[in-house]
Amino acid sequence: MGPSSGYHPAVEEYLETILELEESGIPPMRARIVERLGVSAPAVSETVKRLEREGYLVLDERRCLRLTDTGRRYATSIMRRHRLAERLLVDVLHVPWSEVHEEAGRLEHAISPRLETYLVRLLGDPGTCPHGNPIPGSANFHDDGPLVPLAAVTAGKAAVVRRIDERLESQYERMRALESGGLLPGCQFTVTAVEADAMQLRVDGEDVRVPIPVAVNVYVTAA
Ligand SMILES: [Zn+2]
Structure with a gap:
Protein backbone atom coordinates (compact mmCIF):
# COMPACT_ATOMS: atom_id res chain seq x y z
CA MET A 1 0.00 0.00 0.00
CA GLY A 2 1.17 3.53 -0.64
CA PRO A 3 0.34 6.80 -2.29
CA SER A 4 0.19 5.27 -5.75
CA SER A 5 -2.08 2.35 -4.88
CA GLY A 6 -5.40 4.12 -5.13
CA TYR A 7 -7.74 6.64 -3.61
CA HIS A 8 -8.03 6.48 0.21
CA PRO A 9 -9.18 9.84 1.57
CA ALA A 10 -9.93 8.63 5.13
CA VAL A 11 -6.58 6.88 5.49
CA GLU A 12 -4.79 9.89 4.00
CA GLU A 13 -6.62 12.40 6.22
CA TYR A 14 -5.78 10.46 9.39
CA LEU A 15 -2.11 9.99 8.55
CA GLU A 16 -1.74 13.63 7.52
CA THR A 17 -3.45 14.79 10.74
CA ILE A 18 -1.07 12.73 12.90
CA LEU A 19 1.91 14.31 11.14
CA GLU A 20 0.43 17.81 11.56
CA LEU A 21 -0.14 17.20 15.29
CA GLU A 22 3.52 16.17 15.61
CA GLU A 23 4.52 19.35 13.77
CA SER A 24 2.42 21.40 16.25
CA GLY A 25 4.10 19.62 19.18
CA ILE A 26 0.82 18.01 20.28
CA PRO A 27 0.83 14.33 21.36
CA PRO A 28 -1.18 12.56 18.61
CA MET A 29 -3.97 10.89 20.57
CA ARG A 30 -7.32 9.74 19.18
CA ALA A 31 -9.17 12.60 20.91
CA ARG A 32 -7.10 15.13 18.95
CA ILE A 33 -8.13 13.47 15.67
CA VAL A 34 -11.77 13.67 16.78
CA GLU A 35 -11.31 17.43 17.27
CA ARG A 36 -9.39 18.11 14.08
CA LEU A 37 -11.43 16.02 11.67
CA GLY A 38 -14.80 16.55 13.37
CA VAL A 39 -15.66 12.85 13.34
CA SER A 40 -17.09 10.75 16.20
CA ALA A 41 -14.84 9.00 18.73
CA PRO A 42 -16.11 5.50 17.75
CA ALA A 43 -15.43 6.24 14.07
CA VAL A 44 -11.89 7.36 14.91
CA SER A 45 -11.27 4.23 17.01
CA GLU A 46 -12.52 2.08 14.15
CA THR A 47 -10.29 3.72 11.53
CA VAL A 48 -7.28 3.74 13.87
CA LYS A 49 -7.72 -0.02 14.35
CA ARG A 50 -7.77 -0.44 10.60
CA LEU A 51 -4.64 1.69 10.15
CA GLU A 52 -2.93 -0.39 12.83
CA ARG A 53 -3.93 -3.62 11.06
CA GLU A 54 -2.64 -2.28 7.75
CA GLY A 55 0.74 -1.41 9.31
CA TYR A 56 0.60 2.39 9.18
CA LEU A 57 0.71 3.05 12.92
CA VAL A 58 0.89 1.57 16.42
CA LEU A 59 -0.68 2.70 19.70
CA ASP A 60 2.08 3.13 22.27
CA GLU A 61 1.80 2.49 26.03
CA ARG A 62 0.66 6.10 26.58
CA ARG A 63 -2.17 5.73 24.03
CA CYS A 64 -0.35 7.95 21.53
CA LEU A 65 -0.47 7.11 17.83
CA ARG A 66 2.98 6.36 16.45
CA LEU A 67 3.49 6.21 12.69
CA THR A 68 5.46 3.22 11.40
CA ASP A 69 8.08 3.85 8.69
CA THR A 70 5.49 3.00 6.04
CA GLY A 71 2.91 5.24 7.72
CA ARG A 72 5.35 8.12 8.01
CA ARG A 73 6.39 7.85 4.36
CA TYR A 74 2.76 7.86 3.28
CA ALA A 75 1.82 10.75 5.64
CA THR A 76 4.79 12.80 4.45
CA SER A 77 3.79 12.35 0.81
CA ILE A 78 0.26 13.62 1.56
CA MET A 79 1.58 16.62 3.48
CA ARG A 80 3.84 17.33 0.51
CA ARG A 81 0.95 17.15 -1.98
CA HIS A 82 -1.22 19.36 0.27
CA ARG A 83 1.40 22.08 0.42
CA LEU A 84 2.24 21.90 -3.28
CA ALA A 85 -1.50 22.16 -4.04
CA GLU A 86 -1.69 25.29 -1.85
CA ARG A 87 1.18 26.83 -3.80
CA LEU A 88 -0.51 26.02 -7.10
CA LEU A 89 -3.74 27.66 -5.88
CA VAL A 90 -2.04 30.84 -4.63
CA ASP A 91 0.79 31.27 -7.17
CA VAL A 92 -0.93 30.15 -10.36
CA LEU A 93 -4.69 30.33 -9.81
CA HIS A 94 -4.60 33.38 -7.49
CA VAL A 95 -7.04 31.95 -4.98
CA PRO A 96 -6.90 34.12 -1.82
CA TRP A 97 -4.23 33.06 0.67
CA SER A 98 -6.75 32.65 3.48
CA GLU A 99 -8.92 30.23 1.46
CA VAL A 100 -6.58 27.70 -0.14
CA HIS A 101 -6.21 25.26 2.75
CA GLU A 102 -9.65 23.69 2.26
CA GLU A 103 -9.38 23.47 -1.53
CA ALA A 104 -5.92 21.90 -1.20
CA GLY A 105 -7.40 19.38 1.23
CA ARG A 106 -9.56 18.11 -1.63
CA LEU A 107 -6.91 18.32 -4.35
CA GLU A 108 -4.17 16.53 -2.41
CA HIS A 109 -5.91 13.15 -2.76
CA ALA A 110 -6.09 13.46 -6.53
CA ILE A 111 -2.43 14.28 -7.23
CA SER A 112 -0.59 11.23 -8.57
CA PRO A 113 3.22 10.91 -8.28
CA ARG A 114 3.36 11.66 -12.02
CA LEU A 115 1.32 14.86 -11.69
CA GLU A 116 3.38 15.83 -8.64
CA THR A 117 6.52 15.83 -10.82
CA TYR A 118 4.92 18.32 -13.19
CA LEU A 119 3.71 20.48 -10.30
CA VAL A 120 7.17 20.63 -8.74
CA ARG A 121 8.62 21.68 -12.11
CA LEU A 122 5.96 24.35 -12.73
CA LEU A 123 6.26 25.79 -9.23
CA GLY A 124 10.07 25.67 -9.10
CA ASP A 125 10.29 23.14 -6.23
CA PRO A 126 9.11 25.62 -3.54
CA GLY A 127 10.53 25.24 -0.01
CA THR A 128 7.30 26.08 1.82
CA CYS A 129 3.54 26.32 1.36
CA PRO A 130 2.06 29.86 1.17
CA HIS A 131 1.58 29.72 4.95
CA GLY A 132 5.30 29.12 5.52
CA ASN A 133 5.13 25.41 6.39
CA PRO A 134 8.01 23.33 4.99
CA ILE A 135 7.29 21.15 1.96
CA PRO A 136 8.87 17.78 2.78
CA GLY A 137 11.45 16.70 0.20
CA SER A 138 11.98 20.17 -1.30
CA ALA A 139 15.59 21.07 -2.15
CA ASN A 140 14.78 24.74 -1.53
CA PHE A 141 13.68 24.78 2.11
CA HIS A 142 15.55 27.48 3.96
CA ASP A 143 15.78 27.12 7.75
CA ASP A 144 15.11 30.45 9.48
CA GLY A 145 16.40 29.17 12.82
CA PRO A 146 14.36 28.51 15.97
CA LEU A 147 10.78 29.77 15.71
ZN1 LIG B 1 -2.78 23.86 4.68
Missing part, protein backbone atom coordinates in the same frame (compact mmCIF):
# COMPACT_ATOMS: atom_id res chain seq x y z
CA VAL A 148 8.77 31.09 18.66
CA PRO A 149 5.01 31.64 18.91
CA LEU A 150 3.98 35.26 18.37
CA ALA A 151 2.28 35.05 21.78
CA ALA A 152 5.73 34.77 23.40
CA VAL A 153 7.05 38.06 21.95
CA THR A 154 7.12 40.94 24.43
CA ALA A 155 6.09 44.57 23.87
CA GLY A 156 8.67 46.72 22.06
CA LYS A 157 10.21 43.80 20.17
CA ALA A 158 10.30 43.45 16.37
CA ALA A 159 9.84 40.09 14.65
CA VAL A 160 9.15 38.46 11.28
CA VAL A 161 6.24 36.09 10.54
CA ARG A 162 7.55 32.65 9.46
CA ARG A 163 4.73 30.13 9.56
CA ILE A 164 1.02 29.75 10.30
CA ASP A 165 0.28 26.42 11.97
CA GLU A 166 -2.03 24.05 10.03
CA ARG A 167 -4.53 24.06 12.91
CA LEU A 168 -5.23 27.76 12.28
CA GLU A 169 -5.60 27.33 8.52
CA SER A 170 -9.12 25.88 8.71
CA GLN A 171 -10.35 28.87 10.79
CA TYR A 172 -11.34 31.14 7.93
CA GLU A 173 -12.35 34.28 9.84
CA ARG A 174 -9.01 34.29 11.61
CA MET A 175 -7.10 33.57 8.41
CA ARG A 176 -8.90 36.43 6.64
CA ALA A 177 -8.01 38.76 9.52
CA LEU A 178 -4.33 37.79 9.22
CA GLU A 179 -4.46 38.33 5.47
CA SER A 180 -6.09 41.75 5.69
CA GLY A 181 -3.64 42.75 8.44
CA GLY A 182 -0.79 41.79 6.11
CA LEU A 183 0.57 39.20 8.55
CA LEU A 184 1.85 36.78 5.94
CA PRO A 185 5.17 34.89 6.06
CA GLY A 186 8.06 37.34 5.58
CA CYS A 187 6.15 40.28 7.07
CA GLN A 188 8.06 42.29 9.69
CA PHE A 189 6.19 43.91 12.58
CA THR A 190 6.63 45.38 16.06
CA VAL A 191 4.65 44.39 19.15
CA THR A 192 3.28 47.61 20.65
CA ALA A 193 1.24 46.14 23.51
CA VAL A 194 0.30 42.80 25.05
CA GLU A 195 -3.18 42.65 26.58
CA ALA A 196 -5.01 39.85 28.39
CA ASP A 197 -6.85 38.64 25.28
CA ALA A 198 -4.90 40.12 22.38
CA MET A 199 -1.64 41.56 21.09
CA GLN A 200 -1.34 44.93 19.39
CA LEU A 201 1.09 45.04 16.49
CA ARG A 202 2.39 47.74 14.21
CA VAL A 203 2.56 46.41 10.64
CA ASP A 204 3.60 48.70 7.79
CA GLY A 205 2.45 51.79 9.66
CA GLU A 206 -0.93 50.23 10.56
CA ASP A 207 -2.18 48.97 13.94
CA VAL A 208 -3.25 45.33 13.85
CA ARG A 209 -4.91 43.48 16.73
CA VAL A 210 -4.20 39.74 16.98
CA PRO A 211 -6.28 37.67 19.46
CA ILE A 212 -4.21 35.36 21.70
CA PRO A 213 -5.73 32.13 20.25
CA VAL A 214 -4.34 33.27 16.89
CA ALA A 215 -1.01 34.48 18.31
CA VAL A 216 -0.22 31.01 19.73
CA ASN A 217 -0.47 29.54 16.21
CA VAL A 218 1.66 32.09 14.37
CA TYR A 219 5.39 31.37 14.53
CA VAL A 220 7.99 34.11 14.21
CA THR A 221 11.71 34.82 14.46
CA ALA A 222 13.32 37.92 15.97
CA ALA A 223 13.86 40.68 13.40
Whole structure:
Protein backbone atom coordinates (compact mmCIF):
# COMPACT_ATOMS: atom_id res chain seq x y z
CA MET A 1 0.00 0.00 0.00
CA GLY A 2 1.17 3.53 -0.64
CA PRO A 3 0.34 6.80 -2.29
CA SER A 4 0.19 5.27 -5.75
CA SER A 5 -2.08 2.35 -4.88
CA GLY A 6 -5.40 4.12 -5.13
CA TYR A 7 -7.74 6.64 -3.61
CA HIS A 8 -8.03 6.48 0.21
CA PRO A 9 -9.18 9.84 1.57
CA ALA A 10 -9.93 8.63 5.13
CA VAL A 11 -6.58 6.88 5.49
CA GLU A 12 -4.79 9.89 4.00
CA GLU A 13 -6.62 12.40 6.22
CA TYR A 14 -5.78 10.46 9.39
CA LEU A 15 -2.11 9.99 8.55
CA GLU A 16 -1.74 13.63 7.52
CA THR A 17 -3.45 14.79 10.74
CA ILE A 18 -1.07 12.73 12.90
CA LEU A 19 1.91 14.31 11.14
CA GLU A 20 0.43 17.81 11.56
CA LEU A 21 -0.14 17.20 15.29
CA GLU A 22 3.52 16.17 15.61
CA GLU A 23 4.52 19.35 13.77
CA SER A 24 2.42 21.40 16.25
CA GLY A 25 4.10 19.62 19.18
CA ILE A 26 0.82 18.01 20.28
CA PRO A 27 0.83 14.33 21.36
CA PRO A 28 -1.18 12.56 18.61
CA MET A 29 -3.97 10.89 20.57
CA ARG A 30 -7.32 9.74 19.18
CA ALA A 31 -9.17 12.60 20.91
CA ARG A 32 -7.10 15.13 18.95
CA ILE A 33 -8.13 13.47 15.67
CA VAL A 34 -11.77 13.67 16.78
CA GLU A 35 -11.31 17.43 17.27
CA ARG A 36 -9.39 18.11 14.08
CA LEU A 37 -11.43 16.02 11.67
CA GLY A 38 -14.80 16.55 13.37
CA VAL A 39 -15.66 12.85 13.34
CA SER A 40 -17.09 10.75 16.20
CA ALA A 41 -14.84 9.00 18.73
CA PRO A 42 -16.11 5.50 17.75
CA ALA A 43 -15.43 6.24 14.07
CA VAL A 44 -11.89 7.36 14.91
CA SER A 45 -11.27 4.23 17.01
CA GLU A 46 -12.52 2.08 14.15
CA THR A 47 -10.29 3.72 11.53
CA VAL A 48 -7.28 3.74 13.87
CA LYS A 49 -7.72 -0.02 14.35
CA ARG A 50 -7.77 -0.44 10.60
CA LEU A 51 -4.64 1.69 10.15
CA GLU A 52 -2.93 -0.39 12.83
CA ARG A 53 -3.93 -3.62 11.06
CA GLU A 54 -2.64 -2.28 7.75
CA GLY A 55 0.74 -1.41 9.31
CA TYR A 56 0.60 2.39 9.18
CA LEU A 57 0.71 3.05 12.92
CA VAL A 58 0.89 1.57 16.42
CA LEU A 59 -0.68 2.70 19.70
CA ASP A 60 2.08 3.13 22.27
CA GLU A 61 1.80 2.49 26.03
CA ARG A 62 0.66 6.10 26.58
CA ARG A 63 -2.17 5.73 24.03
CA CYS A 64 -0.35 7.95 21.53
CA LEU A 65 -0.47 7.11 17.83
CA ARG A 66 2.98 6.36 16.45
CA LEU A 67 3.49 6.21 12.69
CA THR A 68 5.46 3.22 11.40
CA ASP A 69 8.08 3.85 8.69
CA THR A 70 5.49 3.00 6.04
CA GLY A 71 2.91 5.24 7.72
CA ARG A 72 5.35 8.12 8.01
CA ARG A 73 6.39 7.85 4.36
CA TYR A 74 2.76 7.86 3.28
CA ALA A 75 1.82 10.75 5.64
CA THR A 76 4.79 12.80 4.45
CA SER A 77 3.79 12.35 0.81
CA ILE A 78 0.26 13.62 1.56
CA MET A 79 1.58 16.62 3.48
CA ARG A 80 3.84 17.33 0.51
CA ARG A 81 0.95 17.15 -1.98
CA HIS A 82 -1.22 19.36 0.27
CA ARG A 83 1.40 22.08 0.42
CA LEU A 84 2.24 21.90 -3.28
CA ALA A 85 -1.50 22.16 -4.04
CA GLU A 86 -1.69 25.29 -1.85
CA ARG A 87 1.18 26.83 -3.80
CA LEU A 88 -0.51 26.02 -7.10
CA LEU A 89 -3.74 27.66 -5.88
CA VAL A 90 -2.04 30.84 -4.63
CA ASP A 91 0.79 31.27 -7.17
CA VAL A 92 -0.93 30.15 -10.36
CA LEU A 93 -4.69 30.33 -9.81
CA HIS A 94 -4.60 33.38 -7.49
CA VAL A 95 -7.04 31.95 -4.98
CA PRO A 96 -6.90 34.12 -1.82
CA TRP A 97 -4.23 33.06 0.67
CA SER A 98 -6.75 32.65 3.48
CA GLU A 99 -8.92 30.23 1.46
CA VAL A 100 -6.58 27.70 -0.14
CA HIS A 101 -6.21 25.26 2.75
CA GLU A 102 -9.65 23.69 2.26
CA GLU A 103 -9.38 23.47 -1.53
CA ALA A 104 -5.92 21.90 -1.20
CA GLY A 105 -7.40 19.38 1.23
CA ARG A 106 -9.56 18.11 -1.63
CA LEU A 107 -6.91 18.32 -4.35
CA GLU A 108 -4.17 16.53 -2.41
CA HIS A 109 -5.91 13.15 -2.76
CA ALA A 110 -6.09 13.46 -6.53
CA ILE A 111 -2.43 14.28 -7.23
CA SER A 112 -0.59 11.23 -8.57
CA PRO A 113 3.22 10.91 -8.28
CA ARG A 114 3.36 11.66 -12.02
CA LEU A 115 1.32 14.86 -11.69
CA GLU A 116 3.38 15.83 -8.64
CA THR A 117 6.52 15.83 -10.82
CA TYR A 118 4.92 18.32 -13.19
CA LEU A 119 3.71 20.48 -10.30
CA VAL A 120 7.17 20.63 -8.74
CA ARG A 121 8.62 21.68 -12.11
CA LEU A 122 5.96 24.35 -12.73
CA LEU A 123 6.26 25.79 -9.23
CA GLY A 124 10.07 25.67 -9.10
CA ASP A 125 10.29 23.14 -6.23
CA PRO A 126 9.11 25.62 -3.54
CA GLY A 127 10.53 25.24 -0.01
CA THR A 128 7.30 26.08 1.82
CA CYS A 129 3.54 26.32 1.36
CA PRO A 130 2.06 29.86 1.17
CA HIS A 131 1.58 29.72 4.95
CA GLY A 132 5.30 29.12 5.52
CA ASN A 133 5.13 25.41 6.39
CA PRO A 134 8.01 23.33 4.99
CA ILE A 135 7.29 21.15 1.96
CA PRO A 136 8.87 17.78 2.78
CA GLY A 137 11.45 16.70 0.20
CA SER A 138 11.98 20.17 -1.30
CA ALA A 139 15.59 21.07 -2.15
CA ASN A 140 14.78 24.74 -1.53
CA PHE A 141 13.68 24.78 2.11
CA HIS A 142 15.55 27.48 3.96
CA ASP A 143 15.78 27.12 7.75
CA ASP A 144 15.11 30.45 9.48
CA GLY A 145 16.40 29.17 12.82
CA PRO A 146 14.36 28.51 15.97
CA LEU A 147 10.78 29.77 15.71
CA VAL A 148 8.77 31.09 18.66
CA PRO A 149 5.01 31.64 18.91
CA LEU A 150 3.98 35.26 18.37
CA ALA A 151 2.28 35.05 21.78
CA ALA A 152 5.73 34.77 23.40
CA VAL A 153 7.05 38.06 21.95
CA THR A 154 7.12 40.94 24.43
CA ALA A 155 6.09 44.57 23.87
CA GLY A 156 8.67 46.72 22.06
CA LYS A 157 10.21 43.80 20.17
CA ALA A 158 10.30 43.45 16.37
CA ALA A 159 9.84 40.09 14.65
CA VAL A 160 9.15 38.46 11.28
CA VAL A 161 6.24 36.09 10.54
CA ARG A 162 7.55 32.65 9.46
CA ARG A 163 4.73 30.13 9.56
CA ILE A 164 1.02 29.75 10.30
CA ASP A 165 0.28 26.42 11.97
CA GLU A 166 -2.03 24.05 10.03
CA ARG A 167 -4.53 24.06 12.91
CA LEU A 168 -5.23 27.76 12.28
CA GLU A 169 -5.60 27.33 8.52
CA SER A 170 -9.12 25.88 8.71
CA GLN A 171 -10.35 28.87 10.79
CA TYR A 172 -11.34 31.14 7.93
CA GLU A 173 -12.35 34.28 9.84
CA ARG A 174 -9.01 34.29 11.61
CA MET A 175 -7.10 33.57 8.41
CA ARG A 176 -8.90 36.43 6.64
CA ALA A 177 -8.01 38.76 9.52
CA LEU A 178 -4.33 37.79 9.22
CA GLU A 179 -4.46 38.33 5.47
CA SER A 180 -6.09 41.75 5.69
CA GLY A 181 -3.64 42.75 8.44
CA GLY A 182 -0.79 41.79 6.11
CA LEU A 183 0.57 39.20 8.55
CA LEU A 184 1.85 36.78 5.94
CA PRO A 185 5.17 34.89 6.06
CA GLY A 186 8.06 37.34 5.58
CA CYS A 187 6.15 40.28 7.07
CA GLN A 188 8.06 42.29 9.69
CA PHE A 189 6.19 43.91 12.58
CA THR A 190 6.63 45.38 16.06
CA VAL A 191 4.65 44.39 19.15
CA THR A 192 3.28 47.61 20.65
CA ALA A 193 1.24 46.14 23.51
CA VAL A 194 0.30 42.80 25.05
CA GLU A 195 -3.18 42.65 26.58
CA ALA A 196 -5.01 39.85 28.39
CA ASP A 197 -6.85 38.64 25.28
CA ALA A 198 -4.90 40.12 22.38
CA MET A 199 -1.64 41.56 21.09
CA GLN A 200 -1.34 44.93 19.39
CA LEU A 201 1.09 45.04 16.49
CA ARG A 202 2.39 47.74 14.21
CA VAL A 203 2.56 46.41 10.64
CA ASP A 204 3.60 48.70 7.79
CA GLY A 205 2.45 51.79 9.66
CA GLU A 206 -0.93 50.23 10.56
CA ASP A 207 -2.18 48.97 13.94
CA VAL A 208 -3.25 45.33 13.85
CA ARG A 209 -4.91 43.48 16.73
CA VAL A 210 -4.20 39.74 16.98
CA PRO A 211 -6.28 37.67 19.46
CA ILE A 212 -4.21 35.36 21.70
CA PRO A 213 -5.73 32.13 20.25
CA VAL A 214 -4.34 33.27 16.89
CA ALA A 215 -1.01 34.48 18.31
CA VAL A 216 -0.22 31.01 19.73
CA ASN A 217 -0.47 29.54 16.21
CA VAL A 218 1.66 32.09 14.37
CA TYR A 219 5.39 31.37 14.53
CA VAL A 220 7.99 34.11 14.21
CA THR A 221 11.71 34.82 14.46
CA ALA A 222 13.32 37.92 15.97
CA ALA A 223 13.86 40.68 13.40
ZN1 LIG B 1 -2.78 23.86 4.68
